[in-house]
Amino acid sequence: MPDTPVHAPVSPAMIVRQSSPANLEFPFHTLSERLTPPGQFYVRSHFPVPELNAEEWRLEVGGLVGQPLCLTLADLQAMTPHTVTVTLECAGNSRSFLTPKVAGVAWDLGAVSTAEWTGVPLSAVLERAGLQAGAREVVLCGADRGCLDEPAKTPGIIAYERSLPLNKAQTDVLLAYAMNGEPLTPQHGYPVRAIVPGWYGMASVKWLTGICVTDTPFQGFFQTLDYSYWESVGSLSPQMTPLSVMQAKAQIARPAPGETVAAGKPYVIMGAAWTGEAKIIRVEISTDGGQTWAEAELTDPAEAHVWRRWRYLWHAPDPSGTVTLLARATDSSGQTQPTKHTPERGKYMITFPLPIAVMVE
Ligand SMILES: Nc1nc2c(c(=O)[nH]1)N[C@H]1C(S)=C(S)[C@@H](COP(=O)(O)O)O[C@H]1N2
Ligand SMILES: [Mo]
Numbered sequence: 594m595p596d597t598p599v600h601a602p603v604s605p606a607m608i609v610r611q612s613s614p615a616n617l618e619f620p621f622h623t624l625s626e627r628l629t630p631p632g633q634f635y636v637r638s639h640f641p642v643p644e645l646n647a648e649e650w651r652l653e654v655g656g657l658v659g660q661p662l663c664l665t666l667a668d669l670q671a672m673t674p675h676t677v678t679v680t681l682e683c684a685g686n687s688r689s690f691l692t693p694k695v696a697g698v699a700w701d702l703g704a705v706s707t708a709e710w711t712g713v714p715l716s717a718v719l720e721r722a723g724l725q726a727g728a729r730e731v732v733l734c735g736a737d738r739g740c741l742d743e744p745a746k747t748p749g750i751i752a753y754e755r756s757l758p759l760n761k762a763q764t765d766v767l768l769a770y771a772m773n774g775e776p777l778t779p780q781h782g783y784p785v786r787a788i789v790p791g792w793y794g795m796a797s798v799k800w801l802t803g804i805c806v807t808d809t810p811f812q813g814f815f816q817t818l819d820y821s822y823w824e825s826v827g828s829l830s831p832q833m834t835p836l837s838v839m840q841a842k843a844q845i846a847r848p849a850p851g852e853t854v855a856a857g858k859p860y861v862i863m864g865a866a867w868t869g870e871a872k873i874i875r876v877e878i879s880t881d882g883g884q885t886w887a888e889a890e891l892t893d894p895a896e897a898h899v900w901r902r903w904r905y906l907w908h909a910p911d912p913s914g915t916v917t918l919l920a921r922a923t924d925s926s927g928q929t930q931p932t933k934h935t936p937e938r939g940k941y942m943i944t945f946p947l948p949i950a951v952m953v954e
Pocket of ligand 1: 634635636637638639640681682683684734735736737753780781782793794795796797798799800801
């Protein structure tokens, strides 16, 4: 690629969507390194940060296990550590692009971030506890609790809880106590959180204090009334299904929406693309509203569960005017982005190519 200046990040400040509880957005137009800079990883919380300290913290493992466990942080840290790089995206990321407007935090592009997580595989803890016959799901319980009026009303005070099917729980889920080599910060789940690679962020339960193995599908608030969608299955009407695996998606970081770009000059459009359990294999750019697409260059290696940054050398048109840029990702399972957001997805899984309108002057 010729020596074209890559437009530098401008404002590193987090975008405050809600101050209490904290809902903070990574300013996606500042995307630079593969790992989101410390303090810039988006924050999504439903309730206030629970007060936990490492000495008194315990992880209770129960339900359909051979031997219930009560683990300390030292117990976890004595087990073989694993480190993985994982991109988390909130299922409501890019919600501000939906028309008409829908309920929920109005995220732009920045409810997605990447970090290196260190901890103990959930499978190792389940193995230590042993599973009883009939074990089917693993419910992860957070220590945070409260009441909500939106998007639906909770039955009084509830905790943040979410379940995983046993096969996912036994595959690659991490009980993380460190983020980018440092202890978790309070906002990101100190002292221990789950990291569920390839799944939307809601599965990665923060402030983890309980693990319960069950033989029935979990039907808690954040599994049914919230963080679920209408899945079309066969000839029946759509069925309410908990959100799980991330869908393929590319986002443009630069130019930012509304940015002014020099007419007739080269500009390096750049961004990142991610998906669920497959690998990103292609990113395409359209500068004519989706009529034609050209392939972008992927600048990170193909790895599961982590975004790949990409760039595309664009020759901005002359004369001036407004141009709408689109990006579209395809993954190794053959999945590409849908052209439109469907009602079945409601206010989640917003993966149609997001229109980024820029001024060419
Ligand atoms: N205990 C608990 N875990 C939680 C949440 C929460 O509110 N409470 N929010 C979930 C959602 S919706 C997302 S997108 C991710 C966000 O993780 P982060 O704040 O570290 O970015 O945490 C998930 N885990
Ligand atoms: Mo989320």
